[in-house]
Amino acid sequence: MSEKKPNRPGKMAGLFVQLKKIFGLNIATVAFGVLLLYMIFTAVLLVTSTHIESYQVTTGPLSRNETYTGISLREESVFKAESSGYVNYYAREGSKINAGGAVYGLSSGKIAETVTALTPEELSRIRNSMQSFSKSFSASKFNNTYSFKNQLEGSILQYEGISTDGNADSQVVTISGQNICKAQDDGIILYSMDGYENKTIDNLTAEDFDQTSYHETDLKTAEKVQTGDNIYTNITSELWSLVIPLSDKQAAKLEGRSTIRVKFLKDDMTQSGDFSIIKIDGAKYGKIDFSRGLIRYASDRFLDIELVTNTVTGLKIPLSAIEFKDFYVIPAEYATTDPESGNVGFNKVSRDSDGNNVRTFINARIYGQVKAESDDSENEAYNYYVDKSAFKEGDAIIKDDSNQRFIVGETDSLEGVYCINQGYAVFRQVDILDQNEEYAIISSSTSYGLSRYDRIARDSSQVKEQDILY
Numbered sequence: 001m002s003e004k005k006p007n008r009p010g011k012m013a014g015l016f017v018q019l020k021k022i023f024g025l026n027i028a029t030v031a032f033g034v035l036l037l038y039m040i041f042t043a044v045l046l047v048t049s050t051h052i053e054s055y056q057v058t059t060g061p062l063s064r065n066e067t068y069t070g071i072s073l074r075e076e077s078v079f080k081a082e083s084s085g086y087v088n089y090y091a092r093e094g095s096k097i098n099a100g101g102a103v104y105g106l107s108s109g110k111i112a113e114t115v116t117a118l119t120p121e122e123l124s125r126i127r128n129s130m131q132s133f134s135k136s137f138s139a140s141k142f143n144n145t146y147s148f149k150n151q152l153e154g155s156i157l158q159y160e161g162i163s164t165d166g167n168a169d170s171q172v173v174t175i176s177g178q179n180i181c182k183a184q185d186d187g188i189i190l191y192s193m194d195g196y197e198n199k200t201i202d203n204l205t206a207e208d209f210d211q212t213s214y215h216e217t218d219l220k221t222a223e224k225v226q227t228g229d230n231i232y233t234n235i236t237s238e239l240w241s242l243v244i245p246l247s248d249k250q251a252a253k254l255e256g257r258s259t260i261r262v263k264f265l266k267d268d269m270t271q272s273g274d275f276s277i278i279k280i281d282g283a284k285y286g287k288i289d290f291s292r293g294l295i296r297y298a299s300d301r302f303l304d305i306e307l308v309t310n311t312v313t314g315l316k317i318p319l320s321a322i323e324f325k326d327f328y329v330i331p332a333e334y335a336t337t338d339p340e341s342g343n344v345g346f347n348k349v350s351r352d353s354d355g356n357n358v359r360t361f362i363n364a365r366i367y368g369q370v371k372a373e374s375d376d377s378e379n380e381a382y383n384y385y386v387d388k389s390a391f392k393e394g395d396a397i398i399k400d401d402s403n404q405r406f407i408v409g410e411t412d413s414l415e416g417v418y419c420i421n422q423g424y425a426v427f428r429q430v431d432i433l434d435q436n437e438e439y440a441i442i443s444s445s446t447s448y449g450l451s452r453y454d455r456i457a458r459d460s461s462q463v464k465e466q467d468i469l470y
Contacts, residue, residue, distance in 0.1 A: 052469050054420060055318055055458040057450050061310040062434050062441050067265065068286075069304050070244035071208060074294060075237040076190075076197045079103075081229045082181055086110050087221065090180075091189040091232075094298050099186050103232055105178035106225070187234040188298045191220045196301055197233065201241070206281040209245055211302055240294045242273070242303060244286045251277055251284040253309070261308040262288060267296065270308065312434040314441040315450055321417040322440065323460035325427055327367055327385035329410045335384060336400045338363065346386075346397045349405065359398065364390035368414045368429040369447040385414055385429070418457040418465075419450065425457065425467045 081087075085106035091097050183189070194216040199208065207213070219230055242262070246254070254260070260275040273288040286307075297303055330346065337344055338361050345363040352358050368385035388411070391397075395408040415432065418425040428450050431443040442450065450456070457463040 052420070052462055053458040054455045055321060057452055057454045057456060058316050059313065059444070059452050060316055061313050062316070062436055062439060063310055065263070065306045065308055065310050066250065067304060067306045068244040069209075069211070069302055070242040070286075070288070071196070071199075071204070072240060072242055072297060072301055072303055073196075073199055073201070073204070074235050074240040074298075076187075076233055076235040078193050078197055078230050078233050079184075081106065081225045081227055081231045083179055084224065084226045085179065086224055087231065088178065089191065089220065091183070093189065093191055094295065095189060096295065097183045097187060097189050097234075099184060100182050102180050103183050103189060105180045107178045183234060185234065185236045187236040188295055190233040190235065190298060191218070191231075192299070193217050193219060193230055193233055194301055201243070201278065201287065204243060204280055206245075206283060214301070216301070235294065235298055238292060238294055240290055242288045242290070242305065243278075243280075244288070244305070246277070246284045246286050248284065251286075254286060254307075260288060263306040263308055264297065265304040265306060266300065269293070269296065312441050314433050315444050315452060316439055316441055317417060317430065317450070317456065318458055319435065319438060319440055320459050321456050322415055322430065322432075323417065323427070324413045324415060325367075325465075326388060326411050326413050328388055328391055328408050329383050329412050330386050330397065330408065331372065331406060332369065332382040332384050334397050334399055334406050335366075336361070347400065348391070349396050349398045362390055362397075367416070367427055367448055370414075385412065417450070418460055418463045418467075420455050420457055420463075420469050423469055425463045425465055425469065427465055428454075428456075 083106055085108055088105040088107065090102045090104055097103065194214065196208070217230075219232060225231060254275070254277065257275045259272055261270055261272045263270045271290065271293050273290045276287050276289075278285050278287050334346055335344055336347055341363070343363045344366065345361055347359045348362050349357055349359055365387040366384045367387065370383050370385065372381040372383045374381045391408045393409045396405045397408065398405050414427075414429045416427045416429045419428045420426075429446055429448050430440075430450065431446045432440050433443055434441045444450075444452070457469075463469075
């Protein structure tokens with residue numbers, strides 16, 4: 001019986017297929033395992049590593065100016081109707097009027113429309129007035145249209161022959177069946193009253209600042225008025241005051257000021273006034289006295305304002321970002337420029353093995369430029385603050401084209417932050433102008449300093465020079 005020879009090619013093919021399956025399975029398993037380990041390592045690294053929070057440098061004041069609501073006090077009187085009748089208003093609401101100017105007229109019946117012949121000069125003035133009103137018209141202030149109508153009617157009445165002479169013997173004249181009433185004094189005319197007309201610093205109370213109980217009465221009417229009815233208010237002085245309530249903290253902050261700048265939130269206009277702190281019912285209030293600008297706010301008893309006290313502006317950064325760092329102090333006159341690279345640095349002088357002097361250009365990073373104390377008032381001298389890693393204490397540097405030497409050794413510290421614009425930390429000098437408990441305002445013109453929109457590390461204790469952050 002002959003021995004059967006094994007089928008080697010078939011067995012080898014089967015073995016190859018099995019090895020291929022096993023080998024292929026191992027590659028997939030290894031690849032998956034490596035990926036899993038990488039993900040676990042990355043997750044652990046993210047959890048355990050220190051996260052560097054950045055801050056984008058902005059501009060502006062240290063904090064917003066505080067806003068207040070104050071009461072306007074001025075010299076004003078309410079005038080009553082001289083007789084009964086229907087009222088025709090001739091002085092524009094909120095406008096200035098001279099003594100003897102026509103304010104309103106009273107007639108026994110409502111005045112019918114009449115045709116008045118005006119001279120070309122009078123027509124030209126009215127056209128100019130209408131054009132000025134049209135250019136400044138705002139739909140949000142439509143009520144001004146009625147005031148303008150009253151002004152035109154007053155102008156036309158004056159063209160008809162009503163005297164505006166302040167020396168007139170009578171404050172009431174009769175023209176065309178109307179009793180025309182004139183202003184007794186120069187002033188600003190209002191057709192409203194609110195009961196604050198006789199308020200002064202001496203009789204002002206804390207309750208007067210409660211706007212929920214404030215009420216203003218509109219004196220304009222199309223109905224017949226009786227003798228003695230309130231008909232208009234005249235503000236007779238440009239001197240006026242604004243009184244604002246203060247907390248103890250606000251009063252302490254404003255203590256010692258004699259003048260202050262005020263921004264009126266109604267129209268964003270600003271002006272300065274004399275400032276003092278007074279007491280009303282035992283509480284502290286600020287009193288601001290003005291000598292102009294009343295006509296803009298004559299119709300407002302309560303005014304929202306902003307006291308412009310935070311005038312220092314610059315770059316705003318958190319205090320937590322500020323760090324002190326030591327540097328070598330080297331006079332700027334020893335700096336030189338490398339002709340090949342164009343970099344600013346210093347020539348260090350040393351001796352070779354033969355005892356000869358050798359100059360070596362050191363491309364030292366400069367972090368600050370500070371004015372040096374000098375007896376020469378005409379020529380200002382500056383010091384460079386240089387990275388300490390660039391030199392050793394006792395190193396000598398030499399001026400260009402000179403044998404004058406400076407021995408490195410003096411150190412000083414600078415205040416600064418770590419700028420991370422490029423993904424690694426670089427120290428930048430800051431010059432603090434003002435600060436509070438959380439933020440500082442720094443100069444935007446500091447040499448080797450920061451610029452607007454730079455990104456810095458919010459917490460300097462988590463960063464070191466040249467740390468790679470991302």
